[in-house]
Each structure stands twice: as C-alpha cells, then as structure tokens.
Amino acid sequence: MQISDLPYPDPGVPDARSGPRFLVWLGRGQLGGQAKSLCWGLVHFGGVAGLPYAVGLGVEAVVQRDGTRLMLVGALLALIGVAISVGDAMLHRTAVTNWITAAARVQQLLARKTAELGSALTRRVAAGEVVAVSTGDVEKIGWFVEAVSRFLAAAFSVVAICVGLLFFAPSIGVVVAIGVPVLALSVLPLLPRATRRADVQREKAGKATELASDTVAGLRVLRGIGGEELFLGRYREASQEVRKAAVRSARMWALISAIQVLLPGALLITVVWYGSVLVLDGRLEVGELVAAFSAVATMLYPLRHFEEIAMAYSFSRPSAVRAARVLSLTRTDAPEPEAARSQIPGAPAPGGDLYDPATGLLAPAGRFTAVVCGDPDLAGRLAERLGGHPADDVPAADRVSVLLGGVALDELALDTARALVLVQDKDPVLLSGTLRELFAVPASGAVEPGAALTAAQCGDVLDALLQSAPDGVEDPMDARITERGRSLSGGQRQRLALARSLATDPEVLVLDEPTSAVDSHTEARIADGIAALRAGRTTVVLASSPLLLDRADRVVLIHEGRVAATGTHRELLHGEPLYRAVVTRETDEEQRAARTELTRLEEARLEKALTEIEESA
Template sequence: MQISDLPYPDPGVPDARSGPRFLWWLGRGQLGGQARSLAWGLLHFCGVAGLPYAVGLGVGAAVDRDGGRLLLVGGLLLVVGAAIATGDAMLHRTAVTNWITAAARVQQLLARKTAELGSALTRRVAAGEVVAVSTGDVEKIGWFVEAVSRFLAAAFSVVAICVGLLFYAPSIGVVVAVGVPVLALSVLPLLPRATRRADVQREKAGKATELASDTVAGLRVLRGIGGEELFLDRYRDASQEVRRAAVRSARMWALIAAVQVLLPGALMVTVVWYGSVLVLDGRLAVGELVAAFSAVATMLYPLRHFEEIAMAYSFSRPSAQRAARVLSLTRTDETPDSVPAKPVEAPAPGGDLYDPATGLLAPAGRFTAVVCGDPDVAGRLAERLGGHAVHPGDGPGAAPPSVLLGGVALDDLALDSARGLVLVQDKDPVLLSGTLRELFDVPASGAVAAREALAAAQCGDVLDALLQAAPDGVDDAMDARITERGRSLSGGQRQRLALARSLVTDPEVLVLDEPTSAVDAHTEARIADGVAALRAGRTTVVLASSPLLLDRADRVVLVHGGRAVAAGTHRELLRGEPRYRAVVTRETDGETRSGEELTEIEESA
C-alpha cells in the first residue's frame, strides 16, 4: 500500500473486541508494508551491527601494519556505510508510510461508523471522546503500528551484536551478552506505573476536549446569559489537571529514559575496565577491545527502540481501546463479531411507516404529526423512525423491534437503502461551510428544485441576508457562502435552511424533529402550509407540540409513556384527550379549559 493509493477502497471489518485485538488487526492488515519496513530495517541495523567489527578489524590491521588487510577493511567500511545510509532512508520512508496508512484506515473506519450511526453516535459516546479518537488517537495508533517493524529490526541487530561478540571475542562477549538482556528488561518494572499515568493523562485530556467542544458549540448561548467566564474557568481547571497529569507521566518516562542511559553507560564502563585488564594480561587483543567497546556504544542506538516500543504501546493501547469502543457500536442488537444477515430488498413505494415499540403508525402519503411530552423521548423516537435501533447497552432490557416500512424492517435493509428511504432531520441540524449551492448538492430524487424547497421553508429573508453579506460580483444568492456551521446566521435562519435541504432530497419518508422551534408564529404557520403543500402525496412525520403545525397535519398521534395512546385530528384530540391538551396548551395540573377557551385556541391555530 502506497500513500498515493489512499483512501482504501474498503478499510475492512475491524476486530473491535478490545484495544490489543484492534492493534493486532491493523498490523495484520499491513503485512506487506511491515515486511518492507522490516527488510530495510534489517539492512540498516545490520550495517550498524557490523560497524564495530569493521572498526576492530581496521585497528587490528593497523597494529599489525598490514596494508592489504587495511584496504579490505576500508572497502568493508564503505559497504557498511552504504548499507546504513540506504537502509535508514528507506526505513524512514516505509515506516512513515505504515504510520499514515494505519492512521488513514482508522479514520476511514471512524467515518464509516459515524455515517452508519448518524446522530445516535453522540448519544452513546461523548462528543469529546469522538473528537479525541478521530484526531490525536489515530496518530498514536499509527505510531505503534509502524514502530513494530523497527523494533523487530533493532532487536535482531542487538542479538546479532551479542552473538558476534561471543564468537569474535568470547572473553569480553560473555559480559556483553549477560548485560544486554538486563538493559533491555530493566524498564519493565516501571512500565505498569508509566502506563497508568499515561491512561490518567488520556482520560483527563478527553474530558477537557469534551468540555471545550461543548463550550464552543454553546458559545453564543453562554455569551447571552453571561456564562462565558464560568465555563472558561472550568476549562482552565480542566486544562491544569491535564497539565499536572502530563507532568507526572513525563516524569516517569524521564526516569525510564534515565535508566536507559545509566545502565548502558555502566555496561560500557565495565566493558572498558574488564577489557583493559584482559589486554594487559594478554588474553585480549587491542582490536578486539576496540570492537567490543564500539559494539556496546553502537548498541545504544538500537536499544532506544526498546524504550520507544514500550512508549508507543502504552500510548496507543488506550487510544485503540477508545477507537474499538466506537467501532463496536452497531445499529442493531447484533454483537460486533457476529455475521450480519444478508440485507433484504427495499419495500415497494407507498408503504406505511410503523413502529412496533410505540404502536405509532404513519400512513403512506399522509402528513402525520406526533406529540410527545418529553423532548428527549421525541428525539429518540425520531432516531428509531430513521432505522436507528437502540443498542442493548443504551437502556434496560432487550432492544426493541425495528421500525417497519411497508412491512419490511429498516434494520434489515442495507444502510444506504434505509437512508435513501427515510430521512431524519434532528432538532439541531448542522450546516457545513461553503456556498448555498454546495449545501443543496445532496443525494436527491430531482423532483424538488432548490428554489421550491427554499420557498416552502420561507427562506426569502435568509437569501437576502446572504446576498447582502456576499462579496462584490456575487449576484446569485445560491453562490453566497455560509460560514462554518452557519454561525453568521440566526438559529431560525439555520433551521429553515436545514429544512429546505431536507425537502430537496425528497425521500419517501421525511421525519422532522421540531423543525420550527426557532421561528416566530407567523413564519411557522407559513412553513407548515409550505411543507404540507410540497410534500403532498409523500409520507411526512413531524414531531412537534406547536398548534400551528399540528392543525395542518392530516393525522396527529399522542405518544405518552412510550406508547401511542390516541390518534385523530388536532381539534378532535384537543377536545377529547386531556393528556394531549396538557402538552399542547401547557395546561397545568388542576387547570381546565372551558369550551370557549378551546374554541379560541382552535381559531388561533
């Protein structure tokens, strides 16, 4: 796999049962890249391992005044140097490729999972954790994946140096062969504590990221109520906790680094002292002592990779665990490692939408309004109507049955098919930056033009505002740019643009959750008429409690206690259903409405 080949045509199905399993799956998916990196690493480190022996041979040739042998050693040093340089350059190239391709694979998997779960993702995982996984965590995961091959090559070179010394200078090679394993294993007792501190740092950093994300998202509201400084102080406290945790983690890694310097230094001193004694006793040649000293000095370089692989695993394991947690989420109650059933064929057009869990029925081609007393219940119901079944871990008991469209379970359909049939717009839709024309460049049937959708959503003043703020030369409001998340627009303007975008797609079933909560009553009434006219003959479900919307609906359903308990027109339910009246008119306990008051409410609607 080359970087130019990214993104992957198919990133595959990950093993998300645990963090280590996910790392192992990533490594197996890049065996070709790992093999190339290992091969170049072996060339590089074998050159490093051969360098001290070449130096020792050169010193021996110089002591013996053997010019021919000295020339041979010079040629050997050239070969070793070329191997070191070439291997290092290509090792870096292949290692970076492994790093980027692993990170890209994880990002593709996360993007695919986000598209699969939709708005249900942030109900199951904190937004800050999703941000942390998709940014910093993918780099740490890629770091470990690419570090494995370099570590294996370094370990091979260390073994080669020790074995070579045992044959080249057995008397001093024994000391090196005994000391090197001690060096390699010396940091193991410190790793658990370093890992725990790294985990604490990651946890606190994730919470700080989540707090920052929530603060930025609600900055406009915070400024309006004067709570900006309060949340800023909270973020300062959270960032200071992250700093303190990072310092504690860095101290432990500094201690590990110090051990990695101290013990090799002690081994080097031991080799020089003991080798000098052997040279004075005539049991070791000067060239052999130089070779042994050079081998120990050279060994410090590959030994650094032992520390690096420990750090890479300690940092990547919690990152991989977080990524596996997100990737293990499913639309249905199937386990992550189960084999999903083959998707069924899409239902024929014109089928009713039915939710077995609540008993809600939205007849085909009708404008159905749904009234829930709890906004959170309404949000979860909207997700279910779009085919986002509740995961067993998200609530008590077994997962409820899937919503049916034309008698076919949405959860049994292929994801793209289900999304094409049922479109859900939640109460907080997001507008991406770009031109208005790009905003409406979405998969659609083509039956509804952007101008028609904008008119139905009453976006005339929005178009005027965008055109006034556009630079000179922009004469068409469709070419005007929208800032990030539409922050330059008011909440009502963003909501109407999002509604128009949903209308353009013209799905078979359109589910809208409080689509007019941020607009005034006059605009709301006109939007209700526009949506009803534009969606005539198409199934539309609106979750709302506004009498202006409810009165335009062909059918109104009251959901109470998780069940559909009443259905009829708005005026019928207003007169005959006290629970409905309590939600719609905000009637408190003990209050009753006279017939004249109900008539006034109906007339105002």
C-alpha cells in the same frame, strides 16, 4: 499500499473487542508495509551491527601493517556506510508511511462509525472523547504501529552484535552477551508503573479535552448567562491535573531513560577494563578490544528502540482502548457486520406504511401525518426510532423496530434505511460552504433546490446571503454559509435545513418541530409548502402548532407512550379534551379536567360498545 492510495476504498471491519486486539488488527492490515519497513531496518541496523567488526579488522590491519587488508576493510566500511545511509532514509520513509496509513485507517473507521450512528453517537460517548480519539489518539496509535518494525530490526542488530562478538572475540564477547540482556530487561520492572501513570495522564487529558469541547459548543449560552468564568475555572483545574499527571509520568520515563544511559555506560567501562587486562595478558588482540568497545558503544543506538517501543505501547494502548470503545458501538444489538450482512432482508416495496409497534403509531403511505406529544423528550426519541435508531436506555430484549412496509428498519443495511427514511431533528446542523454545496446531498432528483427553498420560505435568507457575499457573486447559491450558519438567525437556519431535507425527497420524511423558530405567518406558508411539495409522499411531522396540524391529512395524539387518539386536527380539537389541552397550552388544572373528561368519554364508549354487543347477542 502507498500514501497516494489513501483513503482506503474499504478500511475493513476492525477487531474492537479490546485495545490490544485493535492494535494487532491494524498491524495485520499493514503486513506489506511492515515487511518493507523491516527489510530496510535490517539493512540499516545490519550496517550498524557490522561497523564495529570492520573497525576492529581495520585496527588489526594497521597493527599488522597489512596494506591490502586495510584497503579491503576501507571498501567494506564504504559499503557499510552506504547501507546505513540508504537503509536509514528508506526506513524513515516506510515507517512514516506506516504511521500515516494506520492513522488514516483509524480516522476512516471513526468517520464511518460517526456516519453510521449519527446523533446517537454523542448520546453514548461524550463529544469531547470523540474529538480526542480522532485527533491525538490516532497519532499515538500510528506511532506504535510504525515503531514495531523498527524495534524488530533494532532487536535483530543487538542479537547480531552479541553473536558476532562471541565468534570474533569469545573472551570478551561472553561479557557483552551476558550484559546486553540485562540492559534490555533492566527497565521491565518499571514499565507497569510508567504505563499506569501514562494511563492516568491520558485519562485526565481526555477529560480536559471533553470539557473544552463541551464549553466551546455551549459558548454562546455561557455568555448569555455569564458563566464563562465558572467554566474557565473548571478548565484551569482540569489543566493543572493534566500537568501534574504529565510531570509524574515524565519523571518515570526520565528514570527509565537514565537507566538506559547508566547501565550501558557501566557495561562499556567493564568491557574496556576487562579487555585491557586481557590485552596485557596477551589473550586478546588490540583490534578485538577496539571491536568490542565499538560494539558496546554502537548498541546504545538500537537499545533506545527498546525504550521507544515501551513508550509507544504505553501511550497507544489507552488510545486504542478509547478507539475500540467507539468503534464497537453498533446501530442496534444485531449480529456482527459480516454475519448481519448475510441476514439483511430486502428493501421494503415502495409505498409501504410506517408503523411503530412501541407506540402504535401508523403513518399511512403517501399521507401527511402529524404527531402530537405532550412530552418533548418523548417526541425526540420517537423521531430517532422512526429513523431506525432504537433508544439506548431501553433493554435490548425490550427494543422493537419500526416497520416500513412490513420490514424492520434497523435490520436493513444502513444506506438502504437512510435512502428510505430521513429524520430532521430539532437542531439541524449547517456546515460551512456555499449554499450549492449545502444542497449537494444524496437526493431523488425529483425536487429542485429552488422548489425546496420556496416551500421552506427561504426568500429572505437568499437575500441576506447575497448581501453578505463578496463582490462578483450574483447567484445566492454561490454565497457562502459561515460555520454552523452563525451569521443567520435561528429561524433562517431552520428553514435552510428544512429546504435541504425537502430537496432530498426521501420516501419517508420525519420532521421534528421544523417551524419552532419562525413566526406564525411564515409557519402557515411553510405548512402549505410542505403539504404541496410532499403530496403523494409519506411525511411525519412531530409538532404541536395548530397551523401545521391543520394542514395534516391525519393527526395522531400520543399520551404516556401510546397512541391515545387519531383524526383530523379539527375533529380532535373538538372531541378530545387531552388533545385540546396539549395544543392550546391549557393550565395543569385544565389538563387534569381534560384527562378526567377523556376517561369519562372512554368509559362511555366502552359502555356503548358492550350495550351493542348485548343487543346483537
């Protein structure tokens, strides 16, 4: 595949069981590119391997004053020069293609995994680690993938030089054939230690990147509490740890490089000395000595690729381990993707009820259901579960899937589940771009952006965007939103995100505190807008605001992880003390009294039910 063909239509299903397996899977996926690179590498290094013998033949022709033979050797040298030049250029071209292709494939896989897991990804893996994998790690993984073919070609040239010397000059070729394997294997005892030091460096660098990423993400909060210097000091310490680890790693690689220079130099001196003795004894021709000298000197170039492949693997292995750890994450503990696709049931019929077996929550189809939770964390986990993402802290055996129309959401194909259910969390993200691009999301087409903006009460937001837009921009839909909407207030960002969710018009819309950052008057109008725009569609709002709850068709109170009461807002407000305590923000003493009253009412209901049973009997 050419670079122009990227990105892949389908990057494939990676073998993420371990880092080395992931590297092997990447290499198998680029066999064509590896074959091209190997072929051009053989052309290049074949020319390099043949150069010493051509030089030796030329020297012999000069010594023997054979002009015809010298001309033939000159033509051979010209041919070898063309092979070296063209092979080198094409080897570089194909190797870079392999590098970029491998890196692009890994980035596609990471992007697909990020889209699959959504917000669950950062709960399982630190955001900084994801950044490290998608930036520096993909380059190191690509480096190893492209270095493999060059190493194989270099190894072929070394073998060819040694074998050629055994036939061209057997007396001196034996020395070279024995010395070269020693050179190639001399650094092997040092590689495990160098690899461990490289792993330590990469681990510390990854932690520093995570710290920097988390600090930048919370910079506004840090400034608000004056914590910049504290985190700056922590980052300085992390940076110094990275520097020390990098120096220790570099020392080991410098030692390996020194050995790669020292031992070939010693072999070269040995060949010259021993060859001179053989020439003086008449057992070796001058041309053969020159060929042997040139061969050993030439081998310094391909031998460097032995060091490079060791470095590439040492640096790419921890990167591949991190990438495999991210790519091995799944939405659920379902079977592997290939097996899972064959077991996915059909999509539920339109208009089905949404039911959560874990809490007993039932959201009837086509109704506006409000959910009240005393625990905000429980509300957030419930919202994630309603979107088909079971909690990570629950054992796999205890996880239950939310049902839509009787079909488990987490067993559906991801695209199908997301087309049916949309979850907007407490802190939705606005990407930079125009307002028109913000609404360029998959949608049913039944709700226009203008209607969604009106329902979300975004009139002042449109005016603000238009005022800050450059001259010539007359349509607020063409106004640009800065990164994460930083130029807007929290309430304005929240309303724009709500309008985007309303415009998608999913079959089931789950909103987690969609009006927490707006005033009460705006909240009341938004509640009316949601109820009107979502009429006949299933809507679940997790909130504790009486203004939203009063517009809901049905209100569900969840206490200690289970449904405690169901009814309208006014019914629950007058008849359920615990509900009243949560919604009206009563004190702890008042809440305890409400729980006592709730227990008394439940006992009274139970006693009444038993009495009715006895009377009917």
